[in-house]
Amino acid sequence: MSTRVGGRNLAISWIVGLVxxxxxxxxxxxxxxxxxxxxxxxxxxxxxxVPG
Incomplete structure (x- = not known):
């Protein structure tokens, strides 16, 4: 479960994450x-x- 941040596009965030x-x-x-x-x-x- 993740928290959604207002104003963020899920598709763009996935593309940027993959890049x-x-x-x-x-x-x-x-x-x-x-x-x-x-x-x-x-x-x-x-x-x-290492001694020896």
Whole structure:
């Protein structure tokens, strides 16, 4: 159950929500190649913190 706000069009809010979700998805897609490099950096940082 959600509260309706006066003056808001439900159809436009759905369209804007889908556009925003698409933009977030595109940004995640573009960031995928950085994953392996990020894991290497995190691995180097964690190697310095583990005793032994």
């Amino acid at each position: 925003c979700a698409g933009i977030v998805g595109a940004l995640l897609w573009l960031s995928l190649p950085a994953g392996p490099g990020l894991l290497v950096v995190v691995g180097h940082v964690l190697d310095g913190t």
